[in-house]
Amino acid sequence: MTYKVNEGVIIAAPSTSYAQQFKGNSGTIVHIEPHGPYAYQVQLKLGSRSIGFAESELSPAGFVEVVDEVNNPSHYAWLANGVEVIDITEQLNFSLGNVVKYVLRAGHKTDEPITDLRKAAWYIDREIKRLEATQ
Known part of the structure; x- marks a missing residue:
């Protein structure tokens, strides 16, 4: 499955011990780096950080996030740790x-x-x- 920016996902099958802590959490894809091993930057619902995940680690959450382009435009909110x-x-x-x-x-x-x-x-x-x- 290929995901799009602003699409909701669930961290379903984390492949690293670091990513295991996020299993079951939902978030929104905020950026896609097509050639990286963890191509999908996901803004997690549990906090303001975004973390890279591989496509195989994600499952669709069945929602599309409404982006607030005034207060949190996606082109300014893709850095790690919610910065x-x-x-x-x-x-x-x-x-x-x-x-x-x-x-x-x-x-x-x-x-x-x-x-x-x-x-x-x-x-x-x-x-x-x-x-x-x-x-």
Whole structure:
């Protein structure tokens, strides 16, 4: 079976001792990394973390998650342990925060990461110019 982003799944057959602790828990697929051994990033219902699972470890849960693209957009909420991009960017100044934002969402918001990477480079250049002007 092939799953899709926002599809509900149950951790049915964990293959590692680490994943065993999640057996029987449900969650939502938030990201798919097609070539990795644990291709499906699942946001678990029991907490805010997302963990990678192999397709063989999952069973369909029979629901599709309604994604809140305002408060928790999926292209910003795919990092491990429930960390969201905003948790990192709030620790930086505006330009550097945007660098991190665009790098981390590259390839997650759309299938084409080049635009986001160009935006990140633009903010890096802007920050370099700002720092050079203060020397």
